[in-house]
Amino acid sequence: MNGRTPGRRVEVVLIYQSLLGLYGDRGNATVLIKRLAWRGYDPVLTVVEPGNPLPDTGHVYLLGGGEDAAQITAVRALRADGGLYRAVERGAAVLAVCAGYQIVGNTFTVGYQDEVISGLGLLDVTTTRGPVRAVGEIISRWNGRDGDDQWLTGFENHGGYTRLGPRAEPLATVEIGIGNCNDGTEGAVSGTVIGTYPHGPVLARNPALADHLLELALGHELEPLAHHEIKKLRRQRLARVRRSYARRR
């Protein structure tokens, strides 16, 4: 494939916005599309709703946050569709955020009766209801990264606590916040599938993670983009969250 040719078509698939779009999750698609366009690619955004098949041509697939009932409907529709499994087999990248992260795991629970629901099994993680809801700003350190890129900043809001199995690696190490289950780990990675709790437009605050997803999908490195407002936002969030955390302690 003429991978680096300017104008190359790259498809981003936003899955089930009506079910998994609670926290500005479409922002991740906006970020990926614009970062591709600014580099001269020809990005295509495909928004898929339940009842319509997932395209088999996507490079990056995005799953976002949603309420319990929406989560169950989404996981059933995705299993019946099968397209996400084929995409992962092809080497497409998947970013699964918050409720989306839970449903790509082995199982998760919903409601106060803790009903166990089968996930898609794309990540070796298991989610159960945690002792307290995790709500607030989160800062973590992206495992294996250095420099400014290592800091992942976002907002988490989840009642489920996630434990990793042997076939998943944590994405990051928590500095402030709860993350997976208050065990110091945050998110999970297996091949080209990434799950994480900082919800909604997590890629807006973490452009290195956005570019990492694109690089996974395209199979090569991308030219860096310098945007002063994103750098400034990152500096501001990291400083303010650390300061307020230090005050609380």
Next chain:
Amino acid sequence: MSISTARLTAATFAGRVAGAASRLARQGTGASIRGKVMLKVDPGALGKLLAGKRIAVVSGTNGKTTTTHFLAAAVRASLGSHADRLVHNADGANLHHGLASALSGHPEADIAILESDERVVGDVIRLGRPEVLVLLNFSRDQLDRHHEIKSLGRSWRTALAGAGPSGPVVVANADEPLVVWAALAAKQVIWVDTSTTWTQDSSLCPECDATLIRIQPDAASGLVGDWYCSGCSLARPKGDYRVESGTIVDRSQQVWDPQLSVPGVFNVSNAACALAAAELLGVDPRTALRGMRTVTSPAGRFATAQFGTTTARLLLAKNPAGWAEALPLAQTQTVILAIDSAAADGRDVSWLWDVDYERLAGRKVIATGRRAQDLAVRLRYAEVDYRCIPDLAAALADHSEPVDVIATYTPFQRLRRMGRV
């Protein structure tokens, strides 16, 4: 004087002292602190203050302050020189203490028109036995505090079912599935077809969790919107009142041109709900509309204010549904957007990515407020020209042309104080 009344009197007095102290200290109107102190001294104060009044309550995520102002103005118009019989929490303080504060300020009033926070509706139904309850809409708002909007709908439904035949007649927005589901527990419902276009916060049936099927309204072809559940019998009820091309059609098919003094199609929908509620309270539509037309800037919304040499119109938007309404109203070449994440705004600003800021392309945007930088990044990705001026006063300074300002709750209140509106 009974012990119970004595305690309420003491509570009211203590509240007034605290409120006056707060005003002297220039901490807002003092309404909130007055109510808080009252409820501390007499936890039963709200129930006692509500007792014996004719009550109408308005709730919903967006539009409740304006709708309550419409309804209060409609009823006031019918009262003529007896307008002091009416009490209204006009400042928008809509939690327990806000209601208590407003009611205690007009102990002689026998009609209460109250805006209520979504979480307080159940208590007001139980404590006050309102005659009329207007339920406008539900959309995601402050998700860091309310994790599931469905649980709010469930609390309304439970309170209405519990009230049974002594509960209120509900005026409900037929275009909002969760509102419909909650309202169906009431003894009687007047449905208002509001032509709502915001559907992003209801995709599953509140009754059975199956997917809702929607038909989008299309003004061009005259197609009306509709929704029904794919799994059970829940479906959009037929409107008793409806909004049609900017007019309100009432129960007897009479068409009213509302000629409101506040902008926006959504305010015609709010007025339709207020009109239905006013009729239930015995106000004829002509008188009701005459009153509603006097509403110009309810609690500062849509007010034009002076900031030094700058003339600015203030618009409030608290969530994606509210922004979808406010953005088309902002027509000036320079638009100021003020974003904060204090508790009252919601601490999470993820919702910025659910707002269609792309539509501002070609205009000059000033991003301000404590979360201006988050907006700056959003605008960068929307490819909208902007300047980031976090300080509110600086952002508003020295505009030679009038500017529209859209603000989240906290900066909106600050702007009201700065602009004295």
